[in-house]
Amino acid sequence: xxxxCKDLLGLEHLDKKDLQTILDAVKxxxxxxxRSVKKxxxxxxxxxxxxxxxxxxxxxxxxxxxxxRLSADVVNxxxxxxxxxxxxxxxxxxxxxxxxxxxxxxxRHSLAGAPDILARNLNASIINAGDGFHEHPTQGxxxxxxxxxxxxxxxxxxxxxxxxxxxxxxxxxxxxxxxxMGAEVAVxxxxxxxxxxxxxxxxxxxxxxxxxxxxxxxxxxxxIQLERQQENLFPSVRExxxxxxxxxxRLGKAKAGVLIMHPGxxxxxxxxxxxxxxxxxxxxxxQVTNGIxxxxxxxxxxxxxxxxxxx
Amino acid sequence: MxxxxxxxxxxxxSQNKDAVGDIFIEDGKIVSKFSGDGxxxxxxxxxxxxxxxxxxxxxxxxEPGQEGKETIYTGTRSAAKGGITTVLCMPNTKPPIDNAPTxxxxxxxxxxxxxxxxxxxxxxxxxxxxxxxSEIGVLKKAGIVAVSDDGLPIMSSQIMxxxxxxxxxxxxxxxxxxxxxxxxxxxxxxxxxxxxILGIRGMPKQAEEVAISRDIMLAELxxxxxxxxxxSTEGSVDLVRQAKKKGVKITAETCPHYFTxxxxxxxxxxxxxxxxxxxxxxxxxxxxxxxxxDGTIDCIATDHAPHTQExxxxxxxxxxxxxxxxxxxxxxxxNELVDKRVLSLSEAVAKMALNPAKIFNLESRGSxxxxxxxxITIIDAKYSYEFTKESIFSKSKNSPFIGRKFKGGAxxxxxxxxxxxxx
Numbered sequence: 185x186x187x188x189c190k191d192l193l194g195l196e197h198l199d200k201k202d203l204q205t206i207l208d209a210v211k212x213x214x215x216x217x218x219r220s221v222k223k224x225x226x227x228x229x230x231x232x233x234x235x236x237x238x239x240x241x242x243x244x245x246x247x248x249x250x251x252x253r254l255s256a257d258v259v260n261x262x263x264x265x266x267x268x269x270x271x272x273x274x275x276x277x278x279x280x281x282x283x284x285x286x287x288x289x290x291x292r293h294s295l296a297g298a299p300d301i302l303a304r305n306l307n308a309s310i311i312n313a314g315d316g317f318h319e320h321p322t323q324g325x326x327x328x329x330x331x332x333x334x335x336x337x338x339x340x341x342x343x344x345x346x347x348x349x350x351x352x353x354x355x356x357x358x359x360x361x362x363x364x365m366g367a368e369v370a371v372x373x374x375x376x377x378x379x380x381x382x383x384x385x386x387x388x389x390x391x392x393x394x395x396x397x398x399x400x401x402x403x404x405x406x407x408i409q410l411e412r413q414q415e416n417l418f419p420s421v422r423e424x425x426x427x428x429x430x431x432x433x434r435l436g437k438a439k440a441g442v443l444i445m446h447p448g449x450x451x452x453x454x455x456x457x458x459x460x461x462x463x464x465x466x467x468x469x470x471q472v473t474n475g476i477x478x479x480x481x482x483x484x485x486x487x488x489x490x491x492x493x494x495x
Numbered sequence: 496m497x498x499x500x501x502x503x504x505x506x507x508x509s510q511n512k513d514a515v516g517d518i519f520i521e522d523g524k525i526v527s528k529f530s531g532d533g534x535x536x537x538x539x540x541x542x543x544x545x546x547x548x549x550x551x552x553x554x555x556x557x558e559p560g561q562e563g564k565e566t567i568y569t570g571t572r573s574a575a576k577g578g579i580t581t582v583l584c585m586p587n588t589k590p591p592i593d594n595a596p597t598x599x600x601x602x603x604x605x606x607x608x609x610x611x612x613x614x615x616x617x618x619x620x621x622x623x624x625x626x627x628x629s630e631i632g633v634l635k636k637a638g639i640v641a642v643s644d645d646g647l648p649i650m651s652s653q654i655m656x657x658x659x660x661x662x663x664x665x666x667x668x669x670x671x672x673x674x675x676x677x678x679x680x681x682x683x684x685x686x687x688x689x690x691x692i693l694g695i696r697g698m699p700k701q702a703e704e705v706a707i708s709r710d711i712m713l714a715e716l717x718x719x720x721x722x723x724x725x726x727s728t729e730g731s732v733d734l735v736r737q738a739k740k741k742g743v744k745i746t747a748e749t750c751p752h753y754f755t756x757x758x759x760x761x762x763x764x765x766x767x768x769x770x771x772x773x774x775x776x777x778x779x780x781x782x783x784x785x786x787x788x789d790g791t792i793d794c795i796a797t798d799h800a801p802h803t804q805e806x807x808x809x810x811x812x813x814x815x816x817x818x819x820x821x822x823x824x825x826x827x828x829x830n831e832l833v834d835k836r837v838l839s840l841s842e843a844v845a846k847m848a849l850n851p852a853k854i855f856n857l858e859s860r861g862s863x864x865x866x867x868x869x870x871i872t873i874i875d876a877k878y879s880y881e882f883t884k885e886s887i888f889s890k891s892k893n894s895p896f897i898g899r900k901f902k903g904g905a906x907x908x909x910x911x912x913x914x915x916x917x918x
Contacts, residue, residue: 275808295812296764296812297694297695297811297812300763301764301808301809304763315694316694316695316812317694317696318693319694350691356692379691381691382691
């Protein structure tokens, strides 16, 4: 069992079969977590580098733990945002890491396409850990897996994404994965944060959150970046809260067993109320646990390079 | 040198001519027959086409100041290889062309090291900052043929009005790269489905169309001469068509990539597909062709914009806008417009030679009439080749057309009676 690609750049490029392969591979890794020894020897002797051009604790730690549980050696490279502009080029940084015999490079970058550019110029396996407004494929996969685990199927599932769709790589990866697996995806947020042509991906748009939550089996709430207010995409946090916070009252309009998700980190009291975040419907912490198992599955499934020394 | 080109198909829209004949060149001019006896060189033109030398009204030669990208030496050789005999170069050099010494430097450099004619375009405003007018009279005297702030378009409607008004006395066009920079802010590609999927900030077509509307209205207000650069959208073509119908004094150009490519090819974040205005959608490509066919669009220019590999092979957002274009313009026109019957060969030649000469008052050029300067492009419609990176004469290789196969192109370029390039 493996994927027919050396890199994971986005879920756009995977098909239904690939996604099912990943979903099927997660469970055995997850079952490791409840054992006293949580390690598998899968990547013994392999080097995994995390290259993060944007601050992140959750995703980077998740990848680090996933790689370590597969017995890989892990190196974390933190790059300050300023060095992108004035320092070494992205490709040169990548080539340096490859010269150190990195087998996997996990990259987070503020600009879309940075992982694609590395993949085009390097032999190492590139995993996109979030690039600009493009994709965050492992987040999309862990959301997909969490829904699959709780609801047992994806086909026909009604999933609602709430918030800043235009600037969200999480939304994009969710939409690709869910649409390919046959879910019905809807989005809700102000028109300034929802690109019209998201419809071309088969997604329904609701500007009214109260209307949108009624039908949903799953509500995935996105983090709102406060800098969007400065771009005049919404007038104030107060108004955003009023229109788009998932509150207990709004949750009351939804189906009883509705699943509440959030990719984190949460702005409690802004896009989600604490009551909702801590409600029994919320699976936010399980998303984090699943994230490690999903990332182990991805590291395990990516096509191995033909010959590590051919470089 | 005296030259006779024999048995060649002469396509000269200035005389409505498309017939096989001979061309005689003496003292750098086209003559009906040689004066007196004496030696002359004969070129067999059978099976080939002679057109008036192509004039590219929109190019960046980068010298002075950015010689790592291009120089007048390399740029004019690249132009010659593409069958272009005259280049109008944009003023965003370092220093910018907003002073007479820079104009004179470029003209001198081109005479000394260049192989094709170079006419500078001056800054419309000092430093292209959009705040105060350049000394356009001084620049005109030094040799500019138009003014423009190109990629740094004049945002103030008042300054744009003054520019259009003031230039009237010099009878030179104001070239406008029409773009509302607020609407396109931070954008790197066309706004649409593809930008949404790729996660790249988009530049809506309306950023171009809003600015074109304003510029047309100001041309109407002032009676100044507006030349609109590189139309890329359906809406822009419609606006120009309406304005012309109304009698507003404007002309317009487009570039080969806007009638050939769509933003679908941005897909892999290849910065060689990044230019401004950006590649649009299929309906725009079709509208541009229609605009060329019905005469709404007067010229085809390259917007030749060389950038180094280091600048282009990086994060899409951080790479500069622009692609090179000298060496592919003619073949793209032949394959995408003439072969596909959008334009006749004669109409195509008019848009690359006759119309540019008229619009920019380039006397004795753009025509093969007796007495014209002997700038001639010899075309072989059967010349099949692949455009490879290795074959590029330009100092920069930033072209989305690398690897494309062409049928038809320039095989010889004659400037002022001298053969400056041949295959």
